[in-house]
Amino acid sequence: MKNIISIGTIFIATVCFIFLPAQAGAQARTASCQSCHSDQVFSSDFASSVHGNNSCTSCHTDIDNLALHSSGDKKSNPVRCASCHNEIATSYKADVHTIEQNMTCADCHQKIHAIKKADQPVKIAITEQCSRCHASEDYALMGHGKAVLAGNADSATCTDCHNLHNIKSYHAASEKERVAQREFYTYKCKSCHADKDIAKRNNLSTAVADTYDRTYHGKVLQVGFPQRVAGCPDCHISHNTLKASDPRSSLHPDNLYKSCKTCHTTMHKRFALFDAHPGAIKGKTYRALHIAEIFMIGLLASVFAFFWLHTVLWWRRAYLDKCIKHKAGFIENPLASECQDEKQIQRFTLTQRVMHVLLILSFFTLAGTGLPIKYSETAWAKVLVNMWGGPEMSGIFHRIAAAVLCLLFLYTLWQSIRFLFPNWQWRGWTERLFGPDSLFPNRKDLQDIKGMFFWFFGKGPMPKFDHWTYWEKFDFLAVFWGMTAIGLSGFMLWFPGAFSYVVPGWIINIATIVHSEEAFLAAVFIFTVHFFNNHIVPNKFPLEPNVFTGRYRLEAMREERQLEYERLLAEGKLDSLKREGPGLWAQLFASVFGLASLVLGLFLLGLIFWAVLFY
């Protein structure tokens, strides 16, 4: 016990020895200064200020010769606050007040010798401090400021949005800085409005931030292209954050048109019915969006439920058949089938093959540029966008690919019309529509679906197919639906102002949902069902090249499309379709391009699942 007391005594003595003389020295030096600087501010205010423990020369370090200073021969230089407040001083170097106005610490922290901690809530103190210069009518009366002055500690004071000692310098005249400003303040708004605790305490909803992120504005801003989209301060103009019901609000129906028109220069007044936070507030738009979402979810669920089940059962049946054949001693030799000297059957024309290659290229471009926007919150979104040369280039590629796909669609439509009405002959069009060469479904397809499911469970043989199977017909017709839905919605998003002359603004919200979900459906369907049915199914793995080479083996035709084989044989047309096997270059192209497409598709599928599972 004695030891503890002794150690404590020594410790206190040491502290006193080190600090008290320093304190006493400071007071002595301050007292010397006060012999001349005797005003109240130095004689009493300074001692009780936040700097009161310092001596005068702690800050006025250049006064090292009292005689010279007293005689007026040496004046004090400006104080370097950075010698103590280094971190603040470093960040202040980039502050607009120093960059634009050459302001120093004391310009804001006036009466520096009597400065004290604020005896009022800090947010109110900051508001009052900034308001000494800055016109604050909007801020104080129209939203955040009113709440701050009423004592709400969650509401934003000046520094919450503009920073404290690192206030950015943005020139409204500079496009580059306007863009940086938009990104900066949007991030600032979200830092509070996406905070669940703040929202809960203030009876607000984080839905305003979540739903903004789901719009084209939010997604494009997230992938790093704020140049062409609206951030928070573009609509919630300046410090005016009043409710939309207030006639002074920039969001009031009477003012919203003007706000939208700042960017969307060509638009009808009904464009303002676009919901920038779709579904955040329950109303007419909410119901329409809800119905659209339910429809799209229903569509996706039914398509995937049927085709994924179909795929899994098919794979199981094919695997079991392969095992049975293997056990029975059958040895498959797929390489021998590609020998050039074997006669093959023409299946696709050169035009059709070129169209398929263009379809693949445009589809991958659309998927590669569109997925980062759909999943803009993912870690890979920006990486993928930058691989296209940045967000702007990515957008350009997306639109070029969309135009190519539209042309392909229109050409296919034209070909379909010519197929139905050759030489504009109407007679017999129903026979052609439901005939074996048509891609339109018929009763036989329903029987084939039923037959396939029987075969999956070993209850019957695999159905015999003609020129087109039912899943190939679905692939083809799905494009018609898909192109209508995804193409029309895409054009609405591309030219929203022009479409506002035809439809109200909230239809653009619907278009966003349709475009996004339909893109998901198309991509996932192609990368799972289409890939399996045509390439990954065990008897074709890893690639069925006939869509690139245009022809396939007679043996394969007999096995996969027995009805067509028998029909052509009976009609005596089979020989006319026989061709030499594809050349080496054609095979090489088919293998490289086809396999690369498969790998790329599966890679994009991986990214989609990554986004769906982890975000």
Next chain:
Amino acid sequence: MLLVSTGLPSWSQTSKPATAVPIDVKALQEMMRTQKVTLLNVSGLIVCLDAKIPGSLCLSCDGEKDGSIFSFPPKDSKIVFYAGRASVDPECELLKQVSARGFTSVYVLSGGLPAWRQAGLPVVSEKRIPRVSSRAVDPRHFSAWQKQVKNPLVIDVRSDKAYAAGHLDGALNFPMPRLHLQYADIPLGQTLLIVDEDEALSFLAASYLARKGFANISILKGGMTGYRRGAK
């Protein structure tokens, strides 16, 4: 109608157009590292003494009446103009004079002193004006301000030419480069509203006048640019 246009003075229409080359901060630094450069801050004495690039000369765009500035640098020396704000007035008379005098390597610093500071480079303040709080008046509330305050007086610190092209009704013109010579002509006891082009100089002008004994000084938020935008 608050904007009054009085036409342009004749002298401004006679000078030759300037042929200065824009130069950014990085290029200027490189130039200063390798050769002798004459830096001219052309925003006038108050602005220049408040903050300038080390080694700069303080001049104004009004031009040198006696031409003394042109007597010492050789004709092929590098001359770089800059302003205390982002840009040098494109109608800067001094710039025209330099070109007319046969100087061949004339540059204008893009972004002016703010760009220099933004790059983290040092400035010197030979006679800094301590800032005084000057409340900003929103252009939308300008009329209300005129009615509310006692003896309102608008002081326009833009150039003669900018003032002549259009100014607020009743505004008196005291161009910033000549404010230190003419401030005594501003009547005392009035509530002042300082107006510039874009609020870049009005705060400094207000602080300067406050140091000279004027009280009740406000500035127009956003300057004339803000006023015009608000008037739309």
